Amino acid sequence: MPPYGIVSFVGRAAELARLDAELDEVRAGSPRIVLVDGQPGIGKTALVRHFLGRSPGLTALWASGEQNESRLSYGTVDQLYRTDAVPADPLEVGAGLLEMLGDLQDRGELVVVVDDAHWADIASLHAITFALRRLRADRIMAIVIVRDPADHHLPEGLRRMLAAESTLRISLAGLDVEEVQGLSETPLPLRVASRLRAHTRKSAPCPCSARTGARRASRRSRVPAAGASFVRDAGAVPPCRL
Ligand SMILES: Nc1ncnc2c1ncn2[C@@H]1O[C@H](COP(=O)(O)OP(=O)(O)OP(=O)(O)O)[C@@H](O)[C@H]1O
Ligand SMILES: [Mg+2]
Numbered sequence: 001m002p003p004y005g006i007v008s009f010v011g012r013a014a015e016l017a018r019l020d021a022e023l024d025e026v027r028a029g030s031p032r033i034v035l036v037d038g039q040p041g042i043g044k045t046a047l048v049r050h051f052l053g054r055s056p057g058l059t060a061l062w063a064s065g066e067q068n069e070s071r072l073s074y075g076t077v078d079q080l081y082r083t084d085a086v087p088a089d090p091l092e093v094g095a096g097l098l099e100m101l102g103d104l105q106d107r108g109e110l111v112v113v114v115d116d117a118h119w120a121d122i123a124s125l126h127a128i129t130f131a132l133r134r135l136r137a138d139r140i141m142a143i144v145i146v147r148d149p150a151d152h153h154l155p156e157g158l159r160r161m162l163a164a165e166s167t168l169r170i171s172l173a174g175l176d177v178e179e180v181q182g183l184s185e186t187p188l189p190l191r192v193a194s195r196l197r198a199h200t201r202k203s204a205p206c207p208c209s210a211r212t213g214a215r216r217a218s219r220r221s222r223v224p225a226a227g228a229s230f231v232r233d234a235g236a237v238p239p240c241r242l
Contacts, residue, residue, distance in 0.1 A: 009050045011179030012043070015170050019051045022141060022168055023058075026109050031135035034143045035162045038172030044145045045115055047172065052111060059104060060111040065119030070153075076124035080112065090123050094130025101131060105139045115145045118153050129158040 022032045036044045052060050063079035074093060081097045104110050114120065114128060132142050146154065149162045149169075161167065177190065180197045 009046060011175050012047050012050070012172075015047055015172070016051055016054075018168060018170060019048075020055075023055065023109065023111075026139050026141045029137050029139060031138045031140045032142070033132060033135075033161060033164075033167045034141065035149055035167055035169045036143060036145045036172065037147065037149050037169070040147060042172045042174065044147075044172055047170075048113055048115070048143055048145060052113075058109055058111055059107065060113065061104075062113045062115065063120075063124075064115035065117055065121075065124075067116075067119045070119050070121050073121055073123040074127070076114065076120035077127050078124075080128075090126035091130050093123070094127035097127055098131040098134055101135075101140055102138060109139045109141070111141045111143065113143045113145065117144050117146045117158070118148065118151045122153075122155065125155050125158055129155060129161060133157070133161060 019034065022034055026032050036048060038044050052058060061080050063076050065076050069075045077093060077097060081093075081100050087093055087096075101110060101112065117125065120128075135142070144158075144162060146162075149159065154162075162169075174197065177194050177197050
């Protein structure tokens, strides 16, 4: 499981409030499925890590799909549930996973995160879908993070579950101007933050490029007008993790 908490996390108050409300439902004994989606680098993983980091006492299991490993059967489910002899049938693996989740939630609320589900192996996705579809009165919150919930790599059953009315969908957009201001160690003037936001929305609408821009802008106390110099700088912005 990755370390939780990002020291410089900013904003996303509405999304965090929605996640908190879902967690209250889970505490009351109603399992919940949450979909977090959005473009690469928009802050999906950061949001969920931050949510978990500010809810001490929660038990959380975290698995993530990996682009290079999407052909490794059960590579993702194995991060949640380890057995010595993995059965070949995804439904059997799903049943085992369901039993394990049931045992864990006896000890308190449980959050299961499947990050980058679009890169998870198909066998794992079938097994996870099987288990999540059978949650009844469990105190379990499942958070599925994907870039595009309509991605055809995702099995139809999972896409249907993610599109269901009972699933909470949190689609992330770029940070707003005040949030961009918060990314800088030194306060950015509103005018500078607005221009930076407009720029990062156009080229790469993700918080990490906004943060890099904010750091540079605060060093120079200005963001170049929507002209050549900032565009050149933007080219040097390190890419988001893809
Ligand atoms: N609200 C935020 N406050 C501060 N930094 C943020 C925020 N959201 C994201 N970041 C930073 O932006 C970068 C990209 O965020 P993150 O990895 O969460 O994106 P992602 O949507 O999960 O991307 P991917 O689809 O590639 O997995 C990270 O360095 C992260 O720390
Ligand atoms: Mg991510």
